[in-house]
Amino acid sequence: MGYLKIFFGNTAILIAVAYLANLIYKHTISNASVGIKKASWVILAIFAGWISTLFGYNLDDHVIFDLRFVPLIISTLAYPRPITLILIGIGTGLTRLTFGVTEAAVAGMLNLFILGVICAALSYWVRRSTLSIVNQGLIVILIVNLMNAINIMALGVIPVEEYIREIMPITFPAGLILSILFSLIIRDFQLGLLRNEQIQHANEQLSAQTEELHKNKLDLEERANQLMMASQFKSEFLANMSHELRTPLNSIINLSQLIEENDDLLTEAEIREYAAIIHRSGDELLMIISDILDLSKVEAGRLDIINEELNVSEIPDLLAMQFAVTAKQKGLDFNISMDENVPPMIHSDPHRVQQILRNLLSNAFKFTKTGYVSLHIHEQEGGEGDAVQHWLVFDVEDSGIGIAPEKHAMIFEAFQQADRTTSRKYGGTGLGLSISNDLARLLGGFISMESKEEEGSRFSLYLPLEVDSE
Missing domain, CATH: 1.10.1760 (Arp2/3 complex 21 kDa subunit ARPC3)
Incomplete structure (x- = not known):
């Protein structure tokens, strides 16, 4: 026991x-x-x-x-x-x-x-x-x-x-x-x-x-707000677009009708003047339609980029001819400069590069009343060690109205503008920067911006530059 x-x-x-x-x-x-x-x-x-x-x-x-x-x-x-x-x-x-x-x-x-x-x-x-x-x-x-x-x-x-x-x-x-x-x-x-x-x-x-549901709820509310804002922006965009389309269309229709009905009464000088207005209106209408088509192609992923030799040395002369008259009409100084070490030829899409630069310069002239617009072409390095990247940079600078810091990211989005009254005051569809930003990415580069309200802006297009090992 x-x-x-x-x-x-x-x-x-x-x-x-x-x-x-x-x-x-x-x-x-x-x-x-x-x-x-x-x-x-x-x-x-x-x-x-x-x-x-x-x-x-x-x-x-x-x-x-x-x-x-x-x-x-x-x-x-x-x-x-x-x-x-x-x-x-x-x-x-x-x-x-x-x-x-x-x-x-x-x-x-x-x-x-x-x-x-x-x-x-x-x-x-x-x-x-x-x-x-x-x-x-x-x-x-x-x-x-x-x-x-x-x-x-x-x-x-x-x-x-x-x-x-x-x-x-x-x-x-x-x-x-x-x-x-x-x-x-x-x-x-x-x-x-x-x-x-x-x-x-x-x-x-x-x-x-519960926390995840709360986060999802906040995300859904944020997306709902974004969708509502996007819908509002698109409505405003369509209203603005209808105005931009009607203006050149009305010019073409009215002047062509005037020529048709008064052919015997119009002088040769008047006919040439009306024809020039019709031609400009047609160009404006074509540019608007091209912007809309480019935006839809970018969003659908169907915009083709053709890489071929781009003659960099020709760009200053081409852009000078296109914007010299605009600069003279607005009384602005227009300067184009290029560093000596910039390579004369690079591989990119010439048409798309010129389209981006035209959009940037058009905005610079549109939003600058007095002062200057300039284009400076130079080479720049970025990164460290083996990740060093060589860029060809196009700086478009102006002394225009500038953009407030809190609106910098917004202006690159389609259907959005820093100021919703901008399109009414200055004209245009507001798609230029959005399309240019997308095109820059497709070319392997990007667009940066420095701007302050009432102190002007500088938009820089960066394109990848291949440098010979020698």
């Missing part, structure tokens, strides 16, 4: 330790990292083995019977990791020496070392087995209790015949039953912890989903 009393006492102590550990876990380390949780488990298992030995049954002055191997069984099922189990086995074995270094203490230490290795081997099977947790637990309990009995007999501290005849018939079945009982209790604790963790995890997921 002494063995049973001690084994039941051991079980009660282990249950108390497990309960206290459960409380400590909930209120201290439940939110700790995985490494801290495993280290805490190892320390707890070793402590449980030590306290089981402390309240064990003293067969004589040196031999102690207890359930110090039970924490190993629980660890095999709860944390089936070989290193963890070997550490628990070694630690629990070493605690046996705290009760005195004797032959029985050394044998008890070796017994726990061996059981730790056996449990480490069993952990491989536990992780790969398809059996239920109950069946796994019964097999582990049986093997550990059996190996514990074999080790006691093999280490020879107690005579084998005495152990088999008097001790084992009581301690072995009692150890099995109490190991199973304790494992069921710990299993219940484990399931409780698992349920708490699942509830906590579910709460965290719900919080994350």
